[in-house]
Amino acid sequence: MEHATIVAIATAPGRGAIGVIRVSGPRARAVLEHLAPGLTPAPRVATLTRVVVNGAVVDQALVLWFPGPRSYTGEDVVELHTHGAPRLLQLLLHEAAREPGVRLAEPGEFTRRALLNGRLDLTRAEAVIDLVDARSLVEVRAAAARLEGGLARLLDELYQPLLALSAELEGVLDFPDDADDVESAAPALEGCLALARRLELSAEASTRVRQGGLVVLYGPVNAGKSTLFNRLVGSARALVDEEPGTTRDALEAFVEVGGQTVTLVDTAGLRDGAARVEALGMERTRQALREADVAVLLVPPGAPADVLAGLRAEVEDSRRVEVRGKADLLGAGGAGLAVSGLDGRGVDELLEVLRGKLGDFTGDAGLAGERHLAGLRSVREALERARGALEGSTVEVMAGEVSLALSALAEVMGREVSRARLDALFERFCIGK
Ligand SMILES: Nc1nc2c(ncn2[C@@H]2O[C@H](COP(=O)(O)OP(=O)(O)OP(=O)(O)O)[C@@H](O)[C@H]2O)c(=O)[nH]1
Ligand SMILES: [Mg+2]
Structure with a gap:
């Protein structure tokens, strides 16, 4: 075949x-x-x-x-x-x-x-599909860096010393009298462990970048949330109506903010005395607010102070951005950011503020994906168990853990790839790629 x-x-x-x-x-x-x-x-x-x-x-x-x-x-x-x-x-x-x-x-x-x-090696084959699927500039760059072999090189920096360490420990097993050699392996083990931790941290950072941030729009009913959502998404995704309580379910869409993919959520407006279905929608709003990286509180003109205080209390200050809505109806002046979903004023400024807020948590662009992160975690855990074995257990245990770490890393790098893994990967491709 x-x-x-x-x-x-x-x-x-x-x-x-x-x-x-x-x-x-x-x-x-x-x-x-x-x-x-x-x-x-x-x-x-x-x-x-x-x-x-x-x-x-x-x-x-x-x-x-x-x-x-x-x-x-x-x-x-x-x-x-x-x-x-x-x-x-x-x-x-x-x-x-x-x-x-x-x-x-x-x-x-x-x-x-x-x-x-x-x-191609496995990390590059994955990069090909990630590049084709990339939704934002940051994802394009990360996939291209992997296609250039950036991740493969980083992983190899751990693979080589780990391979040497594993060989050394196997040697000790063959000549058990040289018990001192276990002690001499300790610095090499520490070195590998430190490197594995660094790679894991950087993989974590880049997985977050790939997932993008979660931005949730919230506020009182009729504030203009859905209108602003549609403007940010660039199409009439959400129903808009002058009747308060139009939005019942939280609605999601991808938007690009400052080159990064962001999931934007439109929510049911918050108010007292809502009927049953609307109250269920408000529960979803609160769920989204708990998960949000940034919550945008949209305040319509004339919102009473006590209502506003209650809305602010829904999300702590550090994750909240407050914006005055329906800016086209407001006169000039007034403090803070003002936007209008209707005519688009203030929207670029809002995107700029979001970009600044999101920058805080996304960190470096990194190179790795979910699969690499999971693999690197197994490597680090096996190495920690190996270090535990250094104090107390036998050389066999330590050598066993190091060899586990080595094969977990080999799997991440695609040196040991199962047929099932390949099938799963290539299912995601389009024909002709
Ligand atoms: N003048 C003006 N009207 C707006 C603006 N945004 C929304 N509206 C109007 O305000 C009403 C409510 O708008 P929506 O976008 O549905 O408000 P919402 O906050 O999603 O409302 P709920 O889903 O009911 O909580 C509609 O009649 C809109 O046309 C705006 O920027 N300026
Ligand atoms: Mg709405």
Whole structure:
């Protein structure tokens, strides 16, 4: 099966300036001959050619020919850059698949072959998909840094000394008389543990960046929360009405703030004496407020002081930003930030304030994802148990824990990758990637 030649449309569905058909495998050159008879392309150089199906010219295209192993997958690869006409691309796809030994590719199959052929390591294959999925500039940069091998290098800085330590301890096991050597392994163990902790902390920071911040809009009923939410999201997601208590459920959307992905939540307005369903909605508001990184209190003109005091008390000062709403109705002057969801005034200033607030907790952009964080945690825990074993237990126990740490790290790095892990990863890919 691995020797089948695969073909896919590599560009997004729909009409576009350019459409790319990608072919990988031993029959790639034959597919090219089928679609562009008589063409002898130079490797890795764009060549203009006619594309022919059943004797009729159907397009002019640029051909890229990458003989293996110097290609994305490590196999022979052909890319055909045609005009981005969906019907044409379908035609070429099925024409290519009629060539013997050629079939349609599964999602992520090109990248999977790249991984199996050693053209990419696991952290980079993951970076490819994270880059395609990136919603914000920060995520683009983090994925690109991983694609450059940034994470692989960091992990290798721990892998090498850990490997040496593990070998040393195995040696002690083979020659148990040299009991002193256990003592001499202590500094190396401390060094590995410190490094593992640093990597774990930085992975934690970057996972937070990838999750982005949680910003919750709240305030009295009819304050204009949903109108402001729609303005920030850029579409009419939330119902807006002059009737107080319009929003019942908390509503979420992604927005980009200062280059970072932020989850923005619109909530049911808070007031006394709400009926049952509305009260349930208010309970959700309070739940969202408990989880919020930043809570934006939107105060409409003329809100009574006691109501305002109650709303402020819902969230502690450090997480709260207070904004006066319906600024288009207010005269000039007045203290603090004023916004209008209706005409958009003050919205840029609000985004700037949010960006400052969020910057406090997001920390460095980092490189790692959830999977790396979980793996690094296991590494650190095994090393802590190894250090515990240094005082009291046997060399066997210590060597066992160090070897556990080593294989947990190898798993993060993709040196020991199970088939199930690969299947799970490549399920997330799109076809043609
Ligand atoms: N003049 C003015 N009117 C606004 C503004 N924002 C909202 N409104 C009006 O105020 C009313 C309530 O707006 P919503 O956005 O539904 O208010 P809300 O805070 O979500 O209200 P609830 O969901 O009921 O708590 C609607 O009639 C809006 O048209 C604004 O910035 N300026
Ligand atoms: Mg609302």
